[in-house]
Amino acid sequence: MLLGIIGSRAVQHLRNVFPEHSRDSWEYHQTPDGRWFVWSEAEKKRDHQIMLVTPEPGVFLWQGEWYPRPQSIKPALLELNSRLIHNPVDTLAEINGAFSLASWDEGKRTLLIARDAVGIQQMFYAELNDGMVFSSRLRPLARLLGMDSNLHYPALIQYLTFCYHVGEETILAPIRRLGPGQLLKWEKGRIRVYTYWRPRFRPVPRPLKTLAEEIREELERAVHIRALGLKKAGVFLSGGLDSSSVVSLLHREGIEDLRTFSFRCRGESFDESPFARRVAETFHTSHTEIEYRPQDILLAGKMAGFMDEPFCDVGINIATFLLARKAREEVDALFTGDGGDELFAGHPVYMADRAARFLPETLLAPFFVLGRRFPDSDMKKDWKVKIKRFSESVAYPRSLGTNRWRAYYRPAELQSLLLFDDVVDDSIMFGPLSVVHEKTRGLDGLSRSLAGDYQTVVQFYLRRMEMARVMGMIPRFPMLDIQIVDYCAGVPSSWKIRGLSDSKYIEKKAVETLLPRDIVYRKDKLGHSIPLKNWMREEPAVRQMFSDLLSSETIGRRHLFNPSKIEQMMKEHERKERNHSHRLWALVILELYLQSLQNAVFPWEEKSR
Template identity: 25%
Template sequence: MCGLAGLLRPHADLDREHLLAIAASMGEAIRHRGPDDDGVWTDAAAGIALAHRRLSILDLSPLGHQPMASADERYVIAYNGEVYNFAELRDELLELGHAFRGHSDTEVLLAAIVQWGVRDAIARCNGMFAIALWDTREQALWLVRDRVGKKPLYYGWAGDTLVFGSELKALWRHPQFDNGVDRNALALLLRYDYVPSPYAIHVDTFKLMPGALLRLDAATVARGAAAHDPARDQQRYWHAGERMAAAIERPFEGDLDAAESRLDDLLRDAVGLRMVADVPVGVFLSGGTDSSVVTALMQALSPTPVQSFTIGFEGSHHDEAPLALQVARHLGTTHTELYVSGADALAVVPRLPAMFDEPFADASQVPTALVCKLARGLVTVALSGDGGDELFFGYKRYERALRNLKLLQRVPAPMRRWLARHSLQSVARGRGEASRAGGFAAFAAEMGARGIGDVYRNRIVRWRFPEAAVPGAVLPPTLYDQAEPLQGLGTPADAMMLADYSVYLPDDLLCKVDRASMAVGLEARAPLLDTHIAEFAWSLPLAYKRGDGGSKHLLKRVLKRYLPDAMVDRGKRGFGAPVSQWLRGDLRDWADALLDRQRLRDEGYFDADLVHGLWRAFLDGEKRWHTHLWNVLMFQAWHEHWRGQRDAAGEAIGLSSSGEGGL
């Protein structure tokens, strides 16, 4: 696991030393992602520079150093991630005449690209990765991201230069990166708690979509951000919606017993591949179904006790540590748990803007950061249970959305239209967020739904109408805005799981784990997100997932091969944080300062009266506004951090941001 950064200028007007200095600074900004080694490669005549930070996992020798050139010297790569099937690819390439100096997956990936070309080689890779690849023959840069979006990759324009990197921190280091806040992206943050791909918080800046690749050369860079359309220019080599549709049209034909055996085999393969490392490997264990099944398979495949890690919360009714301890004892893992107080958790909050260098408001980032720090004390790689909910019908909100869809379909069409108009009038009067408080307003807002996509979106959004809070914003579309995300194929449940798999999973859950783990130099791997498991899950009938025992029926059947029924059939407690309690208690002064009405007016991003009014209503006892306020606070804290970083960079090159200059 590593970090990458770089730049491509449309004109070869900088000497090698200048390019090296900029790229090295961009790489240094993300040294936490790769504390073991660093490297920079440039070609001044082409205006290209690649930087790399290495966290050594496979081939700890210098033979794994990056940026790395292919044997024929056509390609140079800076690569973040793991290709889990590299041994299989290596054997195939050896038969085709390739030779290898070391045993890193980077060298295998380069040989695969030489042999099959970029697109076909990537299609053969089973793994998590973000790649920057320079083709010296065609003078072209390829940016590539793994199928599900496990590893991040940002890119954008700093003046006339293309800049890219694993985190925005790297882009900030370029002396011309003075890109302000994109108000449309800010509105997305208020709606979802994160900024969905391909959007990013800065103007002229983007995320590469999961399963996408992007080819850029001097001519495309010279045309600038205004000519770039990520929906057109990012090419998908793998598309979750298309793959789910294909799986639905070719459904699994076996019975439930056959499906259980098949899933067990797939899980064993996926877990086994992700246990391969030249460093210690452990597992996050919460005691829930997903992490328990990963831990059980790890222990079944390991000749020695595996290291498992759990965070417990003092005085919390959401504490899962006792459940995790029961699972660990039954499986025989070497278990480490750490109980933290509210003060311990709150100490993480000031560090969040630096850890998540794009504003991010999923409050479970706090316990995630704590468990990653705990694990890093003993291992360098940790497996997680991410993906089980999105693939096996794991969220309670799925049931609620299906219930609401049935109710909606029972209301006569004329009544639905009247209620929908009433809801729109409420929005026009500035009371659109009242639908979050329940009652008639919530019922009326539901009536405008065109299909399961709209019904489900109403279950997951924070601000229903964030444009009202961000003057001048126009809300960009996401998959959640489609009435039928699966275009009518499959069931409404399939459509909801596709939307979460395509948006919520990469841009919230995987982003959270990536930043929290890489902040401490820990690699996190997610076996349930193996492509073979995903496509198998999509081929299953809903009854195999939503059985008599509730959600994740098939996954629980597999888990019962390793754990007693009583440890499997228990409710989900979640992995959250008591935000409302924090804002009324220890974080009140911090929040008061960030939500000060005059400060909000001076900064100009939010409707100060609306946001400050919600803060006062919350303090006066209205309970439902803490989630609305938390994502505003996360932006405010991030903006303060970003402004400080920008001022420091400006001083280094003789500039100042005292006039805000687009921010």
Template identity: 25%
Template sequence: MCRIVGILRRDDPVDQVVLTRMRDTMTHGGPDAAGLWIEGQIGLAQRRLSIIDLTERANQPFHWRQYALVYNGEIYNYQALRSELEALGYTFITQSDTEVLIVAFHEWGVDAPKRFHGMFAFAIWDKEQKQLWLCRDRVGVKPLYVYERGSLLLFASEMKALLAYPAFDRSINRAAVAEYMHYGYIPAPESIYRHVRKLLPGTIECIRDEGDSSRTTYWSARAAYEQTEERKPEELEGILQRSFQYRMIADVPVGVFLSGGIDSSLLCAVLAKHSPQPINTFTIGFHEKELDEAPYARAIADHLGTRHQELYCSATEFEAILPDYFQMYDEPFGDSSGIPTYLVSKLAQQHVKVALSADGADELFGGYTKYQYTARFIARYQKLPTWIRNSASRFLASSLPLIANDQVQRWLGVDNWRNKLLKGIQAFTARDILDFFQQASGYFSPDVAVSYQLPPLRNRDETITVKPDKQLAYLGLLDIQHYLEGDILCKVDRASMYTALESREPFLDQDLIEYALQLADSYKYQHGQGKVLLRSLLQKYMPAHLFQRPKHGFRVPIGQWLRELYAESLRALAEDKDFCQRFGLDPPFTHQRIRAFLRKNASVSEYEIWFLFALYQWDLTWNRA
């Protein structure tokens, strides 16, 4: 695992001082070694976190024949690929997956990534052809930002490295501001800056010395969803075991993030069964009882006999780490669960160098509540005349002070009730399943977006056919393309690498994704419960009472903490017209929303105000410092 950066100039030679400065903004993610190579107009650099083949021979930039490589990630099946390449006559001087990658690229070209099981973002410079190749893994576990302006191209694992370039253009991308304000993240290919894009997952791109480029898509989740092969439930356990075991390959200690939910419990159970030693598990807890899952995780850990560590997060920790939060998330990022993710990563890093996470299982196996509501209710909503749905939406919105309060939440026993209600009201007016899902995924209505003066959102892909028996797979596909890459994977990568911990995603092996996207809904949702197959499999490893309970989101009491700790900062934001002008937000409306939140107006989501606050603090950290 590493952090990588590069400069390609078509006019002047690369400046070593500048490239070194860019590289060393990411020392946190690669404290073990640093490398740099410049040849005329091309420069490559890397900070290394040593995981496989800890020797200096595996340091980067790695040179082989006419190629120079910098690479962030892991290829878990590198030993099998190495044997295949050795059979073709190649020899190797290291035990690293880095060398296997570069030889595989030489042998198979743009088809090489199709053979990789892993997470990766890499850049290869072909000295003979004068071509730069950039590639990103299938779902975007590893980040890769690309800046292009005139004859200059920069790339890096983190935005902060690009910002260290002296002539970096900080013009704001207003389309990205709209995405961020709706969702709390910015999905690929957009970024907060006009001239920066994220390389799309599943693509490999060639940039030629003369300036033209080409892009090849070597894998897509949509293609997996559109396959017609019928998959059987009995296949699942074998696929999971292979994927999980792949992610245990390392020359350093490995652990697991354990929340006590279905996904992480199954991951731990499978690994514990096949591990000769107790596995290391790590949990974050909260003092607010309704948010705290640490007791459940502890019970699972006791049952499996893991070496378990836990840490509790409070408003004190939140306040203490907030300056770090806006350093690690160097692009606006509004998922407040990034805070406990950072804390649990910091805890794990004291004991291991690699940690496995269960992200992706919700998307693949119908775990999110919004999937279940969308699949259950869209057909019913569409039968109602538009005027009835619009009237119901307005009525519920006007009733929010009465129904969106803590007393009603306790009476209903619904986790995160106010947020779910706000999203449900927005979704009432949806035209179809795609519109319904998009409304249910955002944090305020189209009317609020207009009042903020935000530009329209770019539409998601409307050409995908919704299969009647695979609506949950369809919704999971939409999130894999958008939410998973833009939010979940970004969150875990930045939080873990900021502590020099490698995070791995065993539910995101391509074999498992392709399997799950071909499963019928009946294997994912039955009798009011999601993740049917995962639950059934988990019962082979532990009693059901350890995990059968309503789903909990991994979240913090962000509204409470904002009001208690940052009311004055929010008032300053409300008066900052320069901030509003920079991001194209209407100043009076921004002022109105913040004041309403501080008065505990139920119609204003705490997440909306947190997104504003995080954008404001990010701007202070990276643009006004």
């Protein structure tokens, strides 16, 4: 973790809370005039993750990975810092990696901070009266500034709507975040933020065979530069096309000890474990399958303590916690297939968006009214579930892009839940997402969705892997390699989705020689799926957890939400009138997150215990 401060008062405050007896466990540096102080966790085992160098005159701090890794990292960082001072935008755009960095030029009294192009690593900051403070983690920054209870209500509203929030503002005011591919410059008390990289969605027509061959070569390169020097590696394996392709390519790299990790969730239409086992057997990995049981939901309290900000999709965050807890016992480097859906338009929301553009709403309006009246089903995906979800989502603004298929409240519904005075309208709920979508004007419909999702949904998916990073592992994302992202942004949309529903068409052609045919052309991909909605109705321990955390007494202490509205949602869910699992799970995670903030300690306090 990185943390840095400019400003004499803030530095003195840090000294007061940073006791002398714990400083041996940390690296820190102070400039001669006393106005700069920076420290980072001394991860001696992973010197490629944390590096502090002191060019004259100044300080350069790097956290993360650079692909391919330079043979001598310290001289490479010194050269990088020199180039940053003269041309930061072009210099950062050339770095293929996962990083956060800070550069202080003592002569010019200028600070630069940045995060990597696709946003794998985080960077938070806040302005102070006589300077600013930044960190790659939000929690220590919030505690340092005494802001760990300052909820920012617009961000809270967006979290409830989408189960995550986007944009520069965080859920704790007035802390802000840099977006993916962004650089901040502080000079003479003024802050300016620049965007140094975005995927270039400019389709270049190529023959299908050429595209497939070049995409396969790009995937091979992206895996190769992340696997250099590894004898042991792990992969989160779902059995889907993306993670299976990563396993195949790592196998070709000759990794001596290749380990795969997947979870199994029993229940009709929820279990994908046979596909993961099929891939593991094909490539002779050491495979670990973890049973995802109803009682594992009770781990949510521990899991919330790893989050910088609340986010929730019960399949993603609990499953990641379970897998990461097991994987950290066996591997340091952990690969995933995250990013494949955005490269090749694989998520069902892209097909839903496509259908909504082609089918006139006036023709379908009576059908949708009927669909919204269907009761909930116990199944993950049956025709009633699909029609009901489509009917509810198509009414959201088109300006949300694919996020309209991920929204869970309309303004009036959310207003009835909230007790605070802020007026809930489209501008607060949807504003940041609409701004992102507006910047994609001029692209075709699918490209607009994909370009927007790199700024929004990808950031949501990456937050789950922060838990693995906090547990001491190094996540690696070959399908978020900036070169392959740029290449696939140039692939015409017609090769990503054929017709209305043949998704990932070009990826299938690219990897069909790498994987068993039944994996490449399977039609029943479920995603990270668990039957939470059923467990909430049927499993006593899960029912009790929701009842306790969303009781009138617990909710009443926050003065944020209307207890009677939450009680109404719980009853409607139990009677199968509506599936409120996402709404109620978001409230549970928020409550656990707020509890974890109240009980938080500084990292150095933890080490000195």
